[in-house]
Amino acid sequence: xxxxxxxxxxxxxxxxxxxxxxxxxxxxxxxxxxxxxxxxxxxxxxxxxxxxxxxxxxxxxxxxxxxxxxxxxxxxxxxxxxxxxxxxxxxxxxxxxxxxxxxxxxxxxxxxxxxxxxxxxxxxxxxxxxxxxxxxxxxxxxxxxxxxxxxxxxxxxxxxxxxxxxxxxxxxxxxxxxxxxxxxxxxxxxxxxxxxxxxxxxxxxxxxxxxxxxxxxxxxxxxxxxxxxxxx
Amino acid sequence: xxxxxxxxxxxxxxxxxxxxxxxxxxxxxxxxxxxxxxxxxxxxxxxxxxxxxxxxxxxxxxxxxxxxxxxxxxxxxxxxxxxxxxxxxxxxxxxxxxxxxxxxxxxxxxxxxxxxxxxxxxxxxxxxxxxxxxxxxxxxxxxxxxxxxxxxxxxxxxxxxxxxxxxxxxxxxxxxxxxxxxxxxxxxxxxxxxxxxxxxxxxxxxxxxxxxxxxxxxxxxxxxxxxxxxxxxxxxxxxxxxxxxxxxxxxxxxxxxxxxxxxxxxxxxxxxxxxxxxxxxxxxxxxxxxxxxxxxxxxxxxxxxxxxxxxxxxxxxxxx
Numbered sequence: 001x002x003x004x005x006x007x008x009x010x011x012x013x014x015x016x017x018x019x020x021x022x023x024x025x026x027x028x029x030x031x032x033x034x035x036x037x038x039x040x041x042x043x044x045x046x047x048x049x050x051x052x053x054x055x056x057x058x059x060x061x062x063x064x065x066x067x068x069x070x071x072x073x074x075x076x077x078x079x080x081x082x083x084x085x086x087x088x089x090x091x092x093x094x095x096x097x098x099x100x101x102x103x104x105x106x107x108x109x110x111x112x113x114x115x116x117x118x119x120x121x122x123x124x125x126x127x128x129x130x131x132x133x134x135x136x137x138x139x140x141x142x143x144x145x146x147x148x149x150x151x152x153x154x155x156x157x158x159x160x161x162x163x164x165x166x167x168x169x170x171x172x173x174x175x176x177x178x179x180x181x182x183x184x185x186x187x188x189x190x191x192x193x194x195x196x197x198x199x200x201x202x203x204x205x206x207x208x209x210x211x212x213x214x215x216x217x218x219x220x221x222x223x224x225x226x227x228x229x230x231x232x
Numbered sequence: 233x234x235x236x237x238x239x240x241x242x243x244x245x246x247x248x249x250x251x252x253x254x255x256x257x258x259x260x261x262x263x264x265x266x267x268x269x270x271x272x273x274x275x276x277x278x279x280x281x282x283x284x285x286x287x288x289x290x291x292x293x294x295x296x297x298x299x300x301x302x303x304x305x306x307x308x309x310x311x312x313x314x315x316x317x318x319x320x321x322x323x324x325x326x327x328x329x330x331x332x333x334x335x336x337x338x339x340x341x342x343x344x345x346x347x348x349x350x351x352x353x354x355x356x357x358x359x360x361x362x363x364x365x366x367x368x369x370x371x372x373x374x375x376x377x378x379x380x381x382x383x384x385x386x387x388x389x390x391x392x393x394x395x396x397x398x399x400x401x402x403x404x405x406x407x408x409x410x411x412x413x414x415x416x417x418x419x420x421x422x423x424x425x426x427x428x429x430x431x432x433x434x435x436x437x438x439x440x441x442x443x444x445x446x447x448x449x450x451x452x453x454x455x456x457x458x459x460x461x462x463x464x465x466x467x468x469x470x471x472x473x474x475x476x477x478x479x480x481x482x483x484x485x486x487x488x489x490x491x492x493x494x495x496x497x498x499x500x501x502x503x504x505x506x507x508x509x510x511x512x513x514x515x516x517x518x519x520x521x522x523x524x525x526x527x528x529x530x531x532x533x534x535x536x537x538x539x540x541x542x543x544x545x546x547x548x549x550x551x552x
Contacts, residue, residue: 006424009428013425025302027302027408027409030415031296037419053293054288054291056283056415061239063411064243064246065367065371068245069370071374071393071395071396074396079323079331083321157515176464178367183468184471197492200496210538
């Protein structure tokens with residue numbers, strides 16, 4: 001009986017998994033999971049509402065940086081920041097698809113290290129990075145076969161994710177590091193933001209090496225399937 | 233002890249930005265979701281401005297109301313378009329590399345501030361709470377960079393709020409997704425969900441051995457991320473369930489190393505799950521790929537190698 005009551009607390013986990021799998025509204029899924037877990041643990045409705053309120057305010061710091069950053073980023077974007085960042089990438093001359101994507105991943109890692117998100121699949125990859133990589137691959141070769149072209153594009157999407165994920169918050173903490181800190185604090189453990197960020201550095205460097213490996217393989221596979229017609 | 237620069241100052245500043253967003257929407261007759269959106273941003277502003285002084289059940293009510301507004305699709309972006317691409321290109325040509333200075337300035341002030349601000353301590357007083365130093369330094373960095381950017385662009389005073397408000401509305405309810413997930417993590421912690429998972433895991437896995445505890449934690453992170461589609465959702469659960477009780481408490485591992493490498497193990501899971509639709513499936517549609525899982529396939533070898541690196545690194549470093 002006791003075991004069942006304990007196991008019932010996992011209902012929130014099940015709700016999150018099922019709700020996200022069914023593509024239900026994520027905020028609704030989270031709220032329902034919170035309510036169900038609270039009730040399963042025997043917390044009354046008003047106390048649960050108070051708990052949600054307290055926890056929401058305790059975690060304001062996860063939203064705070066974005067709210068403060070957006071007026072600055074919005075102003076700079078209106079004055080062509082994204083266009084300028086794109087121009088930086090475009091100035092690389094000895095370009096191959098793999099080199100462009102590696103350069104993009106590196107730029108993305110360095111900027112996200114400082115808490116800046118300059119990329120995005122819709123803003124950067126589709127209009128800029130993927131066409132540039134395709135153009136570099138097609139140079140001296142003529143149009144790429146469909147499968148190869150799609151492979152280049154898929155790697156462009158991957159470059160965004162790799163650059164985005166693996167260098168988070170190392171110097172300037174805005175998102176994940178603050179969440180980590182909050183989780184440890186809820187268990188009564190104090191962790192410094194600098195230590196959490198700093199220990200991300202080895203993986204950020206390794207991710208860049210892995211990117212170099214994957215993009216080199218992409219270049220080789222382009223070269224193998226469609227040898228360049230002229231010497232470079 | 234008096235704190236000269238409390239983090240609440242920046243909560244209030246963010247609250248005012250959000251009030252401005254709510255007002256912009258309320259005055260915008262062409263806004264397709266005018267009142268629902270204004271209410272959403274107004275309620276969020278209220279939690280920033282007065283969240284710590286209001287009775288907690290009332291704040292909880294605000295949260296429920298925000299979720300209800302977002303889930304019933306009453307929160308939307310304005311019709312007002314972004315600045316014209318030709319204008320942006322012309323501005324980019326006019327300002328050239330100077331455009332990159334405000335972000336650099338921001339990074340510099342934020343990094344230096346996080347380091348220097350906690351050092352200002354005197355009898356009975358201090359400049360900042362050391363635990364909040366990073367957040368406050370970032371806030372100061374934004375203020376400094378914004379002042380410089382205003383001089384550089386010679387924009388009108390209202391421009392940052394207008395442009396920032398548009399970006400915030402583009403983000404929409406996704407803005408508070410990490411905060412809600414963190415709150416859910418808090419509920420899980422309060423209700424002992426972590427303990428239940430810990431019991432189940434310790435019964436199933438040999439967590440009594442320090443290195444096996446690391447392997448169990450590093451395996452559970454990507455598995456739960458694949459299941460939930462979000463490493464942020466998996467992190468509180470697996471860390472409270474396995475990371476803290478076994479690696480930190482039982483075997484004395486370093487929590488910062490557990491957190492940093494653990495989260496990255498989760499990201500390796502994000503790279504291979506269709507549940508993380510915004511990272512893996514939407515790009516495949518955007519780039520017009522025939523195979524919906526082409527992005528996941530391109531990412532899989534990277535994810536596996538990166539996960540292995542993080543497991544080995546955590547094993548080698550966490551118990552030093």
